[in-house]
Amino acid sequence: MQPSWPSIDRWLMGEAWIASRLADHVTVLCDQIGVRWAGTENEHKAAEYIAEQFDTVSLEDPAVEDFRLQTSECRSASIRVAGDHSWQADVRPSLFCPSIDIEAPLVDVGHGMPRELDSLSDRLAQSVALIRSEFEPFSDPIHLTLRLRDLAEREVVAAITASPHQGRRLTHVSSGDWRDGDPLAVPLPLLQTSREDASKLRTRVGNAGRVAIRVDAEFRTATSWNVLADLPGAMIEDECLLLSAHHDTTPDSFGANDNGTGVAVLLETARLLAGLSEAMDVRPGRAIRFVSFGAEEQGLQGSFAFVDRHFGPDPMPRLMMNLDELSVGNMKGVVLQFPELRELAQQQLDSMNEGLQCHVLSQVDASGDMFPFARRGIPASFLWRWRFAGRHEDAAFGHSSSDTPEKLRLRELKEYAAFLARLLLRLSHVPAEDWPENQLDVGTIAQRIEQERGAVFRVM
Numbered sequence: 001m002q003p004s005w006p007s008i009d010r011w012l013m014g015e016a017w018i019a020s021r022l023a024d025h026v027t028v029l030c031d032q033i034g035v036r037w038a039g040t041e042n043e044h045k046a047a048e049y050i051a052e053q054f055d056t057v058s059l060e061d062p063a064v065e066d067f068r069l070q071t072s073e074c075r076s077a078s079i080r081v082a083g084d085h086s087w088q089a090d091v092r093p094s095l096f097c098p099s100i101d102i103e104a105p106l107v108d109v110g111h112g113m114p115r116e117l118d119s120l121s122d123r124l125a126q127s128v129a130l131i132r133s134e135f136e137p138f139s140d141p142i143h144l145t146l147r148l149r150d151l152a153e154r155e156v157v158a159a160i161t162a163s164p165h166q167g168r169r170l171t172h173v174s175s176g177d178w179r180d181g182d183p184l185a186v187p188l189p190l191l192q193t194s195r196e197d198a199s200k201l202r203t204r205v206g207n208a209g210r211v212a213i214r215v216d217a218e219f220r221t222a223t224s225w226n227v228l229a230d231l232p233g234a235m236i237e238d239e240c241l242l243l244s245a246h247h248d249t250t251p252d253s254f255g256a257n258d259n260g261t262g263v264a265v266l267l268e269t270a271r272l273l274a275g276l277s278e279a280m281d282v283r284p285g286r287a288i289r290f291v292s293f294g295a296e297e298q299g300l301q302g303s304f305a306f307v308d309r310h311f312g313p314d315p316m317p318r319l320m321m322n323l324d325e326l327s328v329g330n331m332k333g334v335v336l337q338f339p340e341l342r343e344l345a346q347q348q349l350d351s352m353n354e355g356l357q358c359h360v361l362s363q364v365d366a367s368g369d370m371f372p373f374a375r376r377g378i379p380a381s382f383l384w385r386w387r388f389a390g391r392h393e394d395a396a397f398g399h400s401s402s403d404t405p406e407k408l409r410l411r412e413l414k415e416y417a418a419f420l421a422r423l424l425l426r427l428s429h430v431p432a433e434d435w436p437e438n439q440l441d442v443g444t445i446a447q448r449i450e451q452e453r454g455a456v457f458r459v460m
């Protein structure tokens with residue numbers, strides 16, 4: 001049976017607009033539950049809520065799957081001028097920053113480029129580097145992880161970097177490169193301070209001054225949770241498409257944009273497609289699996305665990321699509337990690353007549369939950385939005401306590417949910433014989449990732 005697309009599209013768009021539950025999901029996740037650092041009771045509450053919502057819209061077999069998580073908790077941290085207890089700089093240790101308690105000379109290393117470090121070589125051993133995390137504008141950009149590794153090799157014991165934002169706003173940053181596959185591998189202790197206090201430190205400590213740095217962090221294993229449920233296919237057996245988001249946050253973020261939006265749109269897309277079966281008796285051709293990951297913010301540990309657990313006993317999805325930070329601009333289309341499905345995806349987008357485009361990113365992107373799937377040779381994709389088209393001004397609050405719900409544009413998210421439901425339904429109905437065979441080779445992908453390690457993400 002060939003579905004009648006105009007009436008289906010009309011129902012999905014109308015339902016997405018009029019009966020939206022996006023605001024309820026955002027309120028529960030961000031206001032009622034709040035911070036959802038993976039491995040905590042709050043994260044578990046979010047996982048249970050998502051499973052309950054999957055059940056409410058009658059998806060099949062909603063399940064909360066636990067996995068072991070390597071996590072850390074920063075109990076306290078400080079940056080001071082040595083010997084001066086009257087003032088402390090703003091401080092936020094980076095992800096998996098180890099404990100440290102030292103007094104050492106502070107050396108301003110600029111952007112930490114090789115030329116700068118060479119000129120300071122006799123002063124670097126056993127010092128604390130004050131480093132600018134942004135790219136040095138006059139040379140080929142070098143990934144921050146590589147610059148930090150260079151500091152560690154020159155026996156620098158810790159680094160302080162200024163927040164990219166003004167107004168004493170701090171963000172939770174990662175000093176490692178997730179392409180390395182080991183989130184705990186950090187080059188050296190990295191602490192962020194505010195822009196304002198970085199400049200104060202520079203003046204107060206001066207050229208020969210010393211700083212006192214202390215971080216008390218606990219590393220432990222904990223339990224985190226992935227949630228999944230299925231909308232069965234009516235025609236094509238043993239095949240599925242997968243739509244995902246992550247529900248966890250950084251340690252002090254309410255995670256409205258990152259990633260309450262992704263989870264809310266995931267739930268809403270599930271509701272729309274399940275509702276369509278009820279209202280018009282139109283079901284997906286091949287199954288659609290909905291997944292919410294834990295521990296994305298701690299090195300993608302949830303999606304790594306999910307991929308390890310499910311593939312291969314379960315057949316690999318024909319396509320996975322990941323949702324992250326959606327309230328940052330209109331949807332422009334889809335970005336694939338590999339070119340195999342470009343034509344097929346573009347045909348479906350064209351049939352929606354919304355001017356959406358399919359692109360292929362020429363780098364294997366390790367900044368989100370599509371990475372473990374891509375690594376396993378599963379066609380992975382994400383949405384084309386801010387990284388390629390700029391962000392709303394007030395949406396640049398990721399990984400900070402300012403990522404709050406009042407900044408979200410719910411109408412844009414309604415559009416996302418309706419577009420995704422229409423696109424996934426179309427893709428689910430592409431006959432098995434018209435779907436290009438998966439030619440992706442895990443060995444070749446691993447080689448590519450190895451070659452790209454340390455390379456700068458070209459489009460940020």
Ligand SMILES: [Zn+2]
Pocket residue numbers: 246258259296324325
């Ligand atoms: Zn995110």
